[in-house]
Amino acid sequence: MIISQTPEGGGYRIKKLAGDASLRKYYRVNHGSDSFVLMHTEPFEESSYDTLLVHNFLERAGVPVPKMLAVEGVKGTILQEDLGDRTMLHQLAEAQGAENFEEIETALFKESLRLLADFHSSTAKPQGEKPVPGFSLAFDEEKLLWEVDFTIEHLFGSYLKRGLSEKEQESIRTPFEDICRRLAAEPRVFTHRDYHSRNLMLPESGTSHDGKLVCIDFQDARMGLRAYDLASILRDSYYQLSEEKVYALVDYYFDLAKKEEAGIDRAHFIKMFDLMSVQRNFKAIGSFTSFYGKRNDAMYIRFVGNTFENIRRNLAKFPEYKELRKLLFRYYYF
The missing domain is CATH 3.90.1200.10 (Aminoglycoside phosphotransferase (APH), C-terminal lobe)
Structure with a gap:
């Protein structure tokens, strides 16, 4: 599992973030001094999921994109680096x-x-x-x-x-x-x-x-x-x-x-x-x-x-x- 399923479990603190115009949901996950962002959507096939495919292509091309830290397609989750809240x-x-x-x-x-x-x-x-x-x-x-x-x-x-x-x-x-x-x-x-x-x-x-x-x-x-x-x-x-x-x-x-x-x-x-x-x-x-x-x-x-x-x-x-x-x-x- 990417994270504990309960905010109290394993010392994780989880806060729901404002989403974008899509149906994806985002959460900030804090553990000690570390902070991550968890994206949750419908389950997906990791080898053909557009978000991952485009991300990896852009990253290889040198375009600045968030680091993807862990993926569980069967659960529809991606853990990525926390870029903060400032757009x-x-x-x-x-x-x-x-x-x-x-x-x-x-x-x-x-x-x-x-x-x-x-x-x-x-x-x-x-x-x-x-x-x-x-x-x-x-x-x-x-x-x-x-x-x-x-x-x-x-x-x-x-x-x-x-x-x-x-x-x-x-x-x-x-x-x-x-x-x-x-x-x-x-x-x-x-x-x-x-x-x-x-x-x-x-x-x-x-x-x-x-x-x-x-x-x-x-x-x-x-x-x-x-x-x-x-x-x-x-x-x-x-x-x-x-x-x-x-x-x-x-x-x-x-x-x-x-x-x-x-x-x-x-x-x-x-x-x-x-x-x-x-x-x-x-x-x-x-x-x-x-x-x-x-x-x-x-x-x-x-x-x-x-x-x-x-x-x-x-x-x-x-x-x-x-x-x-x-x-x-x-x-x-x-």
Whole structure:
């Protein structure tokens, strides 16, 4: 057994932690001066469990991830190192009001983008080589459009309780088909898929990660365009950056990526970033409203408004999607 099953047994102290948006449960396990985190989920086959496969691949590639200390697939448990409670989002919140907040904010986001650029470059593999199942999966047109349909179902059905006619659904879906087609045609890298301020831990200095950002929640990684992860972090539903800073940071990442991938055009890259932000934010709204509809979990509903505003602002940069912007605005706000 990884741990005693009772808090009093064997000198263990066990405390339930706030979970993520999944059904996984997390516990802090203290034993003397040692501290660990236990993840509990449904039983799984260790040799084919995505969390373990992706973790081991990323660890070998040099991407900072939590150390896995013990695994019992039959019990659905993984014991891993304790990175503490401080996420990048927590650090940003704590810094609010500081005289040098702008410098702290910029430094944190630049660190996250250096890590992202390293993630994309260190996981690159020759064509045809597929070290983990995610290399056989991609944000192709079908997958991107599936995410759009998912959001249409849950935003208008589960949350707004607004029945859309077939014609209304097609008026939303048709321009998104074009958006997804354009995005799917872009070159692909191995993406984290959920790269944002809540999925970047900031352990204390002096730990094995020496106070540097560490990736978590990477089990759904798959192939996609660079802008997918970039939109996730810079157009984060949980944290709003000024548009001026967003584009300064896009430039910062672009210069890092250009070292690895020659021939990237800056203007086109920025345009695809804005377009990816529309689709990525739309999918985030689908996730938030599905939690509400499926699990009666309203915790994420408060992020829908900011995320919707991101979509409206970015669609305004594409005259060809003017009607989509008007439709979404009308259906959501009225």
